[in-house]
Amino acid sequence: MTVITGVEVFDVRFPTSLTADGSDAMNKDGDYSAAYVVLHTDDPDLSGYGFTFTIGRGNDLCAAAAEQRAQPLIGREVEELTTDLGAIYRELQSDSQLRWLGPEKGVIHLALAAVMNAVWDMAARRAGKPLWKLLAEMTPEKLVDAADMRYLSDALTREEAVSILRNLEGTRSERIARLEETGYPSYTTSAGWLGYSDDKLRTLCQEAVDAGYQHIKLKVGANLQDDIRRCSIAREVIGDEAHLMIDANQVWDVPEAITWVNALADFKPLWIEEPTSPDDVLGHAAVRKAVAPIGVASGEHGMNRVLFKQMFQAGALDYCQLDSCRLGSVNEILAVLLLAAKFDVPVCPHAGGVGLCELVQHLSIFDYVAVSGSLEGRVTEFVDHLHEHFVDPCLVRDGAYVLPAQPGYSAQMYSQTLVEFAYPTGSYWARSHDAVGS
Amino acid sequence: MTVITGVEVFDVRFPTSLTADGSDAMNKDGDYSAAYVVLHTDDPDLSGYGFTFTIGRGNDLCAAAAEQRAQPLIGREVEELTTDLGAIYRELQSDSQLRWLGPEKGVIHLALAAVMNAVWDMAARRAGKPLWKLLAEMTPEKLVDAADMRYLSDALTREEAVSILRNLEGTRSERIARLEETGYPSYTTSAGWLGYSDDKLRTLCQEAVDAGYQHIKLKVGANLQDDIRRCSIAREVIGDEAHLMIDANQVWDVPEAITWVNALADFKPLWIEEPTSPDDVLGHAAVRKAVAPIGVASGEHGMNRVLFKQMFQAGALDYCQLDSCRLGSVNEILAVLLLAAKFDVPVCPHAGGVGLCELVQHLSIFDYVAVSGSLEGRVTEFVDHLHEHFVDPCLVRDGAYVLPAQPGYSAQMYSQTLVEFAYPTGSYWARSHDAVGS
Numbered sequence: 001m002t003v004i005t006g007v008e009v010f011d012v013r014f015p016t017s018l019t020a021d022g023s024d025a026m027n028k029d030g031d032y033s034a035a036y037v038v039l040h041t042d043d044p045d046l047s048g049y050g051f052t053f054t055i056g057r058g059n060d061l062c063a064a065a066a067e068q069r070a071q072p073l074i075g076r077e078v079e080e081l082t083t084d085l086g087a088i089y090r091e092l093q094s095d096s097q098l099r100w101l102g103p104e105k106g107v108i109h110l111a112l113a114a115v116m117n118a119v120w121d122m123a124a125r126r127a128g129k130p131l132w133k134l135l136a137e138m139t140p141e142k143l144v145d146a147a148d149m150r151y152l153s154d155a156l157t158r159e160e161a162v163s164i165l166r167n168l169e170g171t172r173s174e175r176i177a178r179l180e181e182t183g184y185p186s187y188t189t190s191a192g193w194l195g196y197s198d199d200k201l202r203t204l205c206q207e208a209v210d211a212g213y214q215h216i217k218l219k220v221g222a223n224l225q226d227d228i229r230r231c232s233i234a235r236e237v238i239g240d241e242a243h244l245m246i247d248a249n250q251v252w253d254v255p256e257a258i259t260w261v262n263a264l265a266d267f268k269p270l271w272i273e274e275p276t277s278p279d280d281v282l283g284h285a286a287v288r289k290a291v292a293p294i295g296v297a298s299g300e301h302g303m304n305r306v307l308f309k310q311m312f313q314a315g316a317l318d319y320c321q322l323d324s325c326r327l328g329s330v331n332e333i334l335a336v337l338l339l340a341a342k343f344d345v346p347v348c349p350h351a352g353g354v355g356l357c358e359l360v361q362h363l364s365i366f367d368y369v370a371v372s373g374s375l376e377g378r379v380t381e382f383v384d385h386l387h388e389h390f391v392d393p394c395l396v397r398d399g400a401y402v403l404p405a406q407p408g409y410s411a412q413m414y415s416q417t418l419v420e421f422a423y424p425t426g427s428y429w430a431r432s433h434d435a436v437g438s
Numbered sequence: 439m440t441v442i443t444g445v446e447v448f449d450v451r452f453p454t455s456l457t458a459d460g461s462d463a464m465n466k467d468g469d470y471s472a473a474y475v476v477l478h479t480d481d482p483d484l485s486g487y488g489f490t491f492t493i494g495r496g497n498d499l500c501a502a503a504a505e506q507r508a509q510p511l512i513g514r515e516v517e518e519l520t521t522d523l524g525a526i527y528r529e530l531q532s533d534s535q536l537r538w539l540g541p542e543k544g545v546i547h548l549a550l551a552a553v554m555n556a557v558w559d560m561a562a563r564r565a566g567k568p569l570w571k572l573l574a575e576m577t578p579e580k581l582v583d584a585a586d587m588r589y590l591s592d593a594l595t596r597e598e599a600v601s602i603l604r605n606l607e608g609t610r611s612e613r614i615a616r617l618e619e620t621g622y623p624s625y626t627t628s629a630g631w632l633g634y635s636d637d638k639l640r641t642l643c644q645e646a647v648d649a650g651y652q653h654i655k656l657k658v659g660a661n662l663q664d665d666i667r668r669c670s671i672a673r674e675v676i677g678d679e680a681h682l683m684i685d686a687n688q689v690w691d692v693p694e695a696i697t698w699v700n701a702l703a704d705f706k707p708l709w710i711e712e713p714t715s716p717d718d719v720l721g722h723a724a725v726r727k728a729v730a731p732i733g734v735a736s737g738e739h740g741m742n743r744v745l746f747k748q749m750f751q752a753g754a755l756d757y758c759q760l761d762s763c764r765l766g767s768v769n770e771i772l773a774v775l776l777l778a779a780k781f782d783v784p785v786c787p788h789a790g791g792v793g794l795c796e797l798v799q800h801l802s803i804f805d806y807v808a809v810s811g812s813l814e815g816r817v818t819e820f821v822d823h824l825h826e827h828f829v830d831p832c833l834v835r836d837g838a839y840v841l842p843a844q845p846g847y848s849a850q851m852y853s854q855t856l857v858e859f860a861y862p863t864g865s866y867w868a869r870s871h872d873a874v875g876s
Contacts, residue, residue, distance in 0.1 A: 027534045056535035061503055061545060068495060096465045097494035103688070103716070103739060106544010107499060151715040154692035154724065250541070254592035277589040278541070279744040281719060282751050286592065301541060306717040313720050 002043045002078040007070040009114075010036040011063040012413070013056060013423040014354060014386060015432070023195035025221035026249040030055030032354040032386060033423070035062035035111065036413060037070060037118040041078055048122025049412040052114035052325040053353040058107070059423065065111030068098065073119070082123035086146040089116055089331040093148070105303035109328060116329030117359070121409035131409040132362040135330070136172055136369045140165035143370070147334035148305060155309045161338045168373045175369045176403075183400025184364050185375060186382040187215030187245070189352055191234075194219040198233060205237040212399035214242050215270070215379050221248035224263060231267040240268075247273035250301070254283040258290040271295035271319055278302060284316035297321050300350035304328070305335045312343035319377070321350045324359035333363060337371045347372065352383035357394045358410035361401040389417040440481045440516040445508040447552075448474040449501040450851070451494060451861040452792060452824060453870065461633035463659035464687040468493030470792040470824060471861070473500035473549065474851060475508060475556040479516055486560025487850040490552040490763040491791040496545070497861065503549030506536065511557070520561035524584040527554055527769040531586070543741035547766060554767030555797070559847035569847040570800040573768070574610055574807045578603035581808070585772035586743060593747045599776045606811045613807045614841075621838025622802050623813060624820040625653030625683070627790055629672075632657040636671060643675040650837035652680050653708070653817050659686035662701060669705040678706075681817075685711035688739070692721040696728040709733035709757055716740060722754035735759050738788035742766070743773045750781035757815070759788045762797035771801060775809045785810065790821035795832045796848035799839040827855040 017029035033056055039048035052062055069092055073081070081088045092112060093104070101108045124131040135143065140162045149158060168175075188211075191204035201218075208216055216238050220227040227246075234244055246269045252260060257275035272294055276283045278301035288296040295318030302308055302322060311317045320340045327333050340347045347367055349360040364380045372378070380401060387393035391412040395402040404410050420428045455467040471494055477486035490500055507530055511519070519526045531542070531550060539546045562569040573581065578600045587596060606613075626649075629642035639656075646654055654676050658665040665684075672682055684707045690698060695713035710732055714721045716739035726734040733756030740746055740760060749755045758778045765771050778785045785805055787798040802818045810816070818839060825831035829850040833840040842848050858866045 027538065030535065030538070054535070055538045057506060057533065058503070058536045058539045058546060061499055061506075061539065064502065065496070065499055065545070068499075095495065097468065097492070098496045100465065100468070100493045101496045101499065101548065102544050105717070105741065106540050106546065107503070108496060108544065110539065151691055151718060151721070153694075154721060253589055256591075277744045279543070279742065280589060280748065282748045283589070283592060283744075303543065304717065306715045306721075310718065310720050 002041050002046060004039055004073050004076050004078060004081075005042050006040045006074060007067065008038045008040070009063045009067045009070070010418050011060050011423045012036050012418060012421050013059060013429070014421055015428070016385070017056070023193045024219040024247065024249040025194060025251040027055060028195070033059040034354050035059055035066050035114050036418070037066050037114045039070070039073065039118045039122055046078065046122065046126060048118040048125065050114050050116070050118030050121050050409070051355055051411060052110040052117070053356055054110070061107050062110050062114065065107050066114045069108070069111045069115045073115070078122065078126060081119060082126055084145070085120065085123060086331060088119060089146070089148065089328065092116065093328065104306070104328070109304065110326060112328045113325045116331060117325070117409060117411060120330045121411050125408045128407050130362065130404045130406060131330070132365040132369070132404065135366045136176065140169060143334060146331055147338060148328060148332045149335055151306050152309055152335060152339065155313055156339050156342050160342060164338055164341050165370060168370055171373070172369050175373065179365055179368065179403055183397060183402050184361065184368065185379045185400050186396055187217060187243075187379045188213050189217045189247075189381060189383050190385070191216055192218035194222055198230070201230060202233050202237055205234050209238055209242065214399060215245060216242060217245040217247055217273070219249065220246045220264070221251040221260070224260060227264060231264055235267050243270040245269055245271050245273060245297070248275050250274045250277055252276050254280070254286055257287050261287070261291045261294060265291075265294060269294050271297040273297040273321065274300070279307070281307070281310040281314050281316050284311065285314040288316055288318065295319055297348065299323065301326065305332050305339070308336045309339055312339055312345055317345055320345050320347045322347060323350045324356055324363060337363070337367050341371050346377040348379050349381065351381035352385065354386045355390060355411060357382055357387070358390050358392070361394050361404060362409060364401070365403060389413050440479050440484060442477055442511050442514050442516060442519075443480050444478045444512060445505065446476045446478070447501045447505045447508070448856050449498050449861045450474050450856060450859050451497060451867070452859055453866070454823070455494070461631045462657040462685065462687040463632060463689040465493060466633070471497040472792050473497055473504050473552050474856070475504050475552045477508070477511065477556045477560055484516065484560065484564060486556040486563065488552050488554070488556030488559050488847070489793055489849060490548040490555070491794055492548070499545050500548050500552065503545050504552045507546070507549045507553045511553070516560065516564060519557060520564055522583070523558065523561060524769060526557060527584070527586065527766065530554065531766060542744070542766070547742065548764060550766045551763045554769060555763070555847060555849060558768045559849050563846045566845050568800065568842040568844060569768070570803040570807070570842065573804040574614065578607060581772060584769055585776060586766060586770045587773055589744050590747055590773060590777065593751055594777050594780050598780060602776055602779050603808060606808055609811070610807050613811065617803055617806065617841055621835060621840050622799065622806065623817045623838050624651075624834055625655060625681075625817045626651050627655045627685075627819060627821050628823070629654055630656035632660060636668065639668060640671050640675055643672050647676055647680065652837060653683060654680060655683040655685055655711070657687065658684045658702065659689040659698070662698060665702060669702055673705050681708040683707055683709050683711060683735070686713050688712045688715055690714050692718070692724055695725050699725070699729045699732060703732060707732050709735040711735040711759065712738070717745070719745070719748040719752050719754050722749065723752040726754055726756065733757055735786065737761065739764065743770050743777070746774045747777055750777055750783055755783055758783050758785045760785060761788045762794055762801060775801070775805050779809050784812075784815040786816055787818050789819035790823070792824045793828060793849060795820055795825070796828050796830070799832050799842060800847060802839070803841060827851050
């Protein structure tokens with residue numbers, strides 16, 4: 001019998017604002033950060049690692065919230081928790097005093113994600129499997145039991161969810177075999193941050209093409225003339241066949257989004273990402289209608305499954321970019337994957353930041369293997385930053401994620417990273433006089 | 439020249455869970471709490487007081503976030519801040535690192551509300567006027583400058599907003615005179631908490647009728663047979679003429695909401711409040727269609743103006759119950775009042791908790807005087823709890839809020855309250871062995 005004996009939470013921040021990595025029209029100076037959770041057990045060989053992602057200030061709030069969220073886990077048997085991962089999710093989620101602070105959104109939900117990511121990591125480690133495989137070996141009923149289906153029954157009943165999974169159950173192994181050969185398709189955002197010069201943009205686009213990417217994403221929305229020039233450079237480098245995506249990071253009102261995106265239509269973007277407030281379901285639907293055939297993508301700030309349900313019901317999205325650390329871990333993500341399958345919207349998860357690529361590879365692989373059964377229109381974000389801090393970093397080859405093989409959710413950071421980048425006491429921050437994140 | 443010299447933030451909690459005050463189908467054991475902000479200046483006679491409301495655990499997160507939110511105020515001139523209250527709101531709101539944690543929702547938004555409530559309180563104190571009067575004496579242009587109009591232009595342009603206010607500008611004083619005679623109509627929730635016995639329910643309904651209330655609200659949603667019995671008791675006591683409202687506090691999925699509410703139709707509820715997830719715009723619209731003529735009310739968990747915009751666009755609400763501490767203070771509330779006026783939806787603010795009644799009286803009065811110009815279908819919540827902690831408590835007479843006369847936003851608590859109920863070091867909590875909120 002193994003018992004959870006304690007939780008440690010670290011506020012980890014990386015000084016990415018110094019190099020304008022990650023800069024866009026809304027977020028000019030992010031310090032990529034993680035509220036990082038370690039669940040300890042009385043078995044020295046079993047721990048659980050999870051985190052949520054933020055961009056600097058306020059990461060301490062998520063860490064403090066994760067500490068509170070995790071308290072009910074202490075003293076609990078690992079076997080009990082990991083055999084019914086829906087039950088423990090619902091127990092943590094239903095703390096009514098913490099619920100008031102959302103509900104199911106913002107800091108307390110990011111913290112729930114961090115804690116439940118660690119629980120899922122522990123479950124996969126205990127089973128000796130990478131997370132995608134743990135999920136791919138669960139029955140349809142077990143998966144739907146784990147999924148957070150509350151508030152969804154007007155769009156997706158339990159029976160429909162089970163039936164979506166059952167239809168693909170017999171052929172899961174074929175799709176695993178295919179991915180073992182090809183990997184899961186990815187695209188890169190590393191080229192297009194707004195703070196980069198034209199020359200750097202040109203060079204990075206060329207490097208991306210050379211590395212095998214068929215999709216390139218640019219940040220837009222600060223200045224239309226700049227956007228026209230940057231899109232033109234990108235098209236010139238990547239040619240007519242590759243896909244160009246543009247990302248406005250929520251800077252526009254709905255009417256402005258429509259005008260601006262249509263002014264970039266000549267560059268044939270595959271999608272416009274986050275054209276307006278991420279909460280604006282009806283706004284996204286209006287933009288989608290007005291900019292077609294350019295697609296509309298959103299979801300990295302999609303706060304919970306109820307938001308996604310409505311996005312699908314309203315026909316607001318061509319691409320669902322759910323976030324592995326903003327939704328309430330695998331439990332809520334399962335529900336969104338099932339909804340997306342029912343409404344036939346491809347899921348192209350948000351990644352980048354720190355550690356998001358490590359997590360989303362598991363989700364995309366599982367989605368293809370067991371939920372969507374399709375790679376059409378699917379491409380998962382990849383940004384080549386900060387992977388060196390992870391014990392089991394993701395691996396992208398010829399523009400595709402290689403299937404993770406180690407047990408767990410690939411969420412564990414090196415101890416040395418914590419020593420160096422824990423905020424504000426880690427060695428980097430302690431010695432830094434230019435602590436931009438302070 | 440007066441300068442802001444510092445900010446103090448207090449985590450204040452009241453042990454309301456001990457008496458089941460505030461109990462409903464979702465929130466069984468709330469400890470009414472406030473993250474309470476005091477802005478100090480170098481003028482000993484000028485401070486600003488504000489807070490956000492929570493129900494216990496996690497109030498510390500809001501307090502910590504408010505501390506961070508308030509930092510840019512320190513060292514600033516009060517005159518500069520209070521002559522352009524839109525500018526300082528936008529400055530605080532646009533911290534991109536904190537924004538990531540929402541955006542504009544959850545803990546960081548509750549904290550923004552606490553801080554900006556203190557700024558508005560300070561502005562009103564400096565002007566020597568109650569907040570409602572400060573607002574009622576601002577020009578349409580100044581009010582719209584202060585309002586957070588971002589992401590709203592597809593539903594409400596600046597010009598429309600100014601014109602709504604200008605139409606009523608000439609007759610503001612008539613409406614002030616009327617309210618000085620009658621007060622602003624209120625209703626009571628004190629009777630109907632779910633944890634109360636049938637006898638207590640009967641007695642409290644009778645007391646409410648005797649006190650002049652024409653509206654009584656009951657909590658429902660835990661057990662249908664109980665709800666039928668409790669509604670029947672309430673109707674029996676209050677008669678056919680008075681209004682009965684029911685409140686489910688988000689416990690249902692959409693289909694269940696429709697069935698349950700229709701099963702209570704015989705008791706002719708005026709509205710069903712929070713039938714499902716507060717994020718579910720399309721769900722509320724579906725419920726509204728299916729339970730008419732019973733109205734749909736929601737908003738106490740309405741996270742921001744973008745949610746309300748969509749609620750109005752989708753025809754999802756008969757009553758808008760915005761919350762004074764969940765929306766980003768007066769700046770965002772102004773925008774929602776203007777949207778509600780444009781879409782002709784009556785605003786009946788959420789109150790109760792601790793201090794919410796003190797705040798919302800100002801908002802409702804201003805709404806009538808300058809924005810809606812109507813009392814039809816309007817009634818503002820009142821719960822008779824915890825007013826003794828406020829220096830300028832609200833006063834309800836014959837079921838109506840009496841116009842506040844003291845300068846400010848009525849948000850100041852007594853120092854003795856902080857000494858006693860600051861958590862966990864205040865004298866009450868330090869001596870309590872039954873610290874339910876711990």
